[in-house]
Amino acid sequence: MNGRGANVRLLLRIGSEFACVGPLGAAVRAASAQLGLESEAAAEVELSVVEAVNNSIEHAYRLSGDGVVEVLLEALAPGVRIEVRDRGHAMSCGVLERAGPLEFDAAHVPSLPEGGMGLFIVKQLMDEVHYETSGSLNVLTMVRLGSRAGRSR
Amino acid sequence: MNGRGANVRLLLRIGSEFACVGPLGAAVRAASAQLGLESEAAAEVELSVVEAVNNSIEHAYRLSGDGVVEVLLEALAPGVRIEVRDRGHAMSCGVLERAGPLEFDAAHVPSLPEGGMGLFIVKQLMDEVHYETSGSLNVLTMVRLGSRAGRSR
Amino acid sequence: MNLSETMNDGVMVVHVKSPRVDAASAHEFRAAIADVAARGHTRLIVDLSAVQFIDSTGLGALVSALKLLGRDGRIVVVGARESVATLFRVTRMDKVFRMHLSNTEAIAALAEGAR
Amino acid sequence: MNLSETMNDGVMVVHVKSPRVDAASAHEFRAAIADVAARGHTRLIVDLSAVQFIDSTGLGALVSALKLLGRDGRIVVVGARESVATLFRVTRMDKVFRMHLSNTEAIAALAEGAR
Ligand SMILES: Nc1ncnc2c1ncn2[C@@H]1O[C@H](COP(=O)(O)OP(=O)(O)O)[C@@H](O)[C@H]1O
Ligand SMILES: Nc1ncnc2c1ncn2[C@@H]1O[C@H](COP(=O)(O)OP(=O)(O)O)[C@@H](O)[C@H]1O
Numbered sequence: 001m002n003g004r005g006a007n008v009r010l011l012l013r014i015g016s017e018f019a020c021v022g023p024l025g026a027a028v029r030a031a032s033a034q035l036g037l038e039s040e041a042a043a044e045v046e047l048s049v050v051e052a053v054n055n056s057i058e059h060a061y062r063l064s065g066d067g068v069v070e071v072l073l074e075a076l077a078p079g080v081r082i083e084v085r086d087r088g089h090a091m092s093c094g095v096l097e098r099a100g101p102l103e104f105d106a107a108h109v110p111s112l113p114e115g116g117m118g119l120f121i122v123k124q125l126m127d128e129v130h131y132e133t134s135g136s137l138n139v140l141t142m143v144r145l146g147s148r149a150g151r152s153r
Numbered sequence: 154m155n156g157r158g159a160n161v162r163l164l165l166r167i168g169s170e171f172a173c174v175g176p177l178g179a180a181v182r183a184a185s186a187q188l189g190l191e192s193e194a195a196a197e198v199e200l201s202v203v204e205a206v207n208n209s210i211e212h213a214y215r216l217s218g219d220g221v222v223e224v225l226l227e228a229l230a231p232g233v234r235i236e237v238r239d240r241g242h243a244m245s246c247g248v249l250e251r252a253g254p255l256e257f258d259a260a261h262v263p264s265l266p267e268g269g270m271g272l273f274i275v276k277q278l279m280d281e282v283h284y285e286t287s288g289s290l291n292v293l294t295m296v297r298l299g300s301r302a303g304r305s306r
Numbered sequence: 307m308n309l310s311e312t313m314n315d316g317v318m319v320v321h322v323k324s325p326r327v328d329a330a331s332a333h334e335f336r337a338a339i340a341d342v343a344a345r346g347h348t349r350l351i352v353d354l355s356a357v358q359f360i361d362s363t364g365l366g367a368l369v370s371a372l373k374l375l376g377r378d379g380r381i382v383v384v385g386a387r388e389s390v391a392t393l394f395r396v397t398r399m400d401k402v403f404r405m406h407l408s409n410t411e412a413i414a415a416l417a418e419g420a421r
Numbered sequence: 422m423n424l425s426e427t428m429n430d431g432v433m434v435v436h437v438k439s440p441r442v443d444a445a446s447a448h449e450f451r452a453a454i455a456d457v458a459a460r461g462h463t464r465l466i467v468d469l470s471a472v473q474f475i476d477s478t479g480l481g482a483l484v485s486a487l488k489l490l491g492r493d494g495r496i497v498v499v500g501a502r503e504s505v506a507t508l509f510r511v512t513r514m515d516k517v518f519r520m521h522l523s524n525t526e527a528i529a530a531l532a533e534g535a536r
Contacts, residue, residue, distance in 0.1 A: 030183030196504035
């Protein structure tokens with residue numbers, strides 16, 4: 001099928017501003033669908049990329065707005081491999097590994113969390129997630145193999 | 154409206170291979186829609202970008218496959234501004250300006266053209282088109298202001 | 307944030323008209339619901355049928371808005387499409403914001419909770 | 422290229438199943454129609470209802486395929502969505518490939534042309 005070869009790659013780049021994340025997310029979703037992901041899987045890729053890019057903007061660049069975030073989308077057969085890259089402050093060791101489900105009492109509203117969900121969402125929706133810093137470059141790599149039906153979840 | 158500000162930009166980059174143009178085109182269409190273009194206008198932007206990128210791959214890089222093509226998408230209020238950039242052989246002077254409708258006799262099949270339509274399509278669908286080479290960088294700039302209804306065509 | 311309001315059997319329904327509820331719009335979204343809360347409404351139906359995308363920042367804004375509704379505050383959601391419902395499910399926030407298919411169902415659920 | 426064939430009132434209908442007919446697939450597309458031509462069919466309905474995108478390279482392949490059908494060759498198109506029809510219109514190729522809403526209409530047009 002057209003466009004699903006192993007060397008098909010698309011790089012997307014934005015400045016570290018939340019206003020750019022919407023078009024980026026929509027582009028990632030459409031390109032993922034074009035690469036063969038089913039509609040719901042492509043939507044989950046969009047959500048995961050948006051969470052990761054928001055983290056780069058908020059935590060790596062600390063909302064300064066003058067950084068650059070890149071998303072590399074690569075076709076797998078089947079699925080997609082994604083890198084989210086920034087050159088801001090690196091995530092501390094073990095943070096990604098420790099990110100787990102939020103513990104809360106749904107009936108006790110004042111104690112409900114309003115954040116701290118991003119990394120857990122990414123880990124839940126993607127088949128593989130890892131993070132690496134080399135020099136000044138931070139790379140969060142995610143793999144999504146295909147639709148839920150074909151996955152062991 | 155979220156994402157329609159003047160500084161909202163998205164850069165997309167592929168290698169000069171036709172297999173990458175599908176995901177790129179789908180991404181450009183979705184991002185254009187996200188920036189406020191109506192569905193048919195976004196589809197016309199996709200077609201114009203695909204024609205321009207195909208030209209960079211075929212004519213600027215002569216199908217060598219080792220070039221890079223970039224598409225910069227920028228929000229206007231309303232509309233989008235797009236640059237298609239390559240570093241291959243530049244288009245000759247006046248070619249874009251001269252690109253006109255194909256003259257053919259629809260009833261005489263053997264003489265029908267099989268190509269030579271790309272630049273004319275882009276000129277028909279976009280509100281502004283120009284081409285500039287500076288140094289080794291070639292840039293085709295296109296502007297699409299909005300949906301057909303709001304345009305003088 | 308583009309919201310509209312209707313009253314349905316005495317229950318305030320807030321229709322979110324923006325297709326994305328994300329980090330770029332979460333602040334506005336919270337403010338818009340805070341405005342409804344300030345007018346004394348404590349039980350809301352939030353209609354997400356026009357929403358194509360929501361991220362954890364948007365969800366966090368909804369949690370924050372819920373806190374503003376006070377002790378008796380409750381928010382239920384109607385019209386969430388599959389991709390939107392996924393976020394609520396994965397974060398377990400579907401235990402906080404019950405998802406319903408229709409206003410009728412949502413109104414019944416709010417009445418139930420009010421007893 | 423993913424094509425399927427059906428016969429409708431004695432007319433060959435070629436259904437293009439791939440969502441994109443573009444520079445990456447144009448060659449295959451031409452070859453697939455050439456294969457139909459090689460089996461002696463000269464008048465075809467090409468059903469584009471599954472096609473979401475076609476560029477000038479795809480259109481050029483359709484022109485090239487038409488030439489292979491010989492002197493009496495004709496191709497009419499059914500099911501083109503608005504964005505696909507735009508390309509035919511802008512290039513005036515809708516004068517070469519007549520667009521129809523249904524197979525019935527297309528079959529009538531082909532019979533008309535055959536007189
Ligand atoms: N890209 C990143 N760069 C630096 N730190 C990060 C990054 N992503 C996440 N973190 C750290 O991990 C924590 C948890 O992130 P997350 O689960 O997305 O929730 P939130 O962003 O709402 O705090 C953040 O508070 C931050 O300290
Ligand atoms: N990006 C480009 N770089 C170099 N030459 C170009 C480029 N785009 C178009 N051209 C030239 O203009 C001509 C017309 O282009 P076009 O209308 O797209 O038709 P086609 O690509 O089918 O020939 C091409 O044949 C080529 O000589």
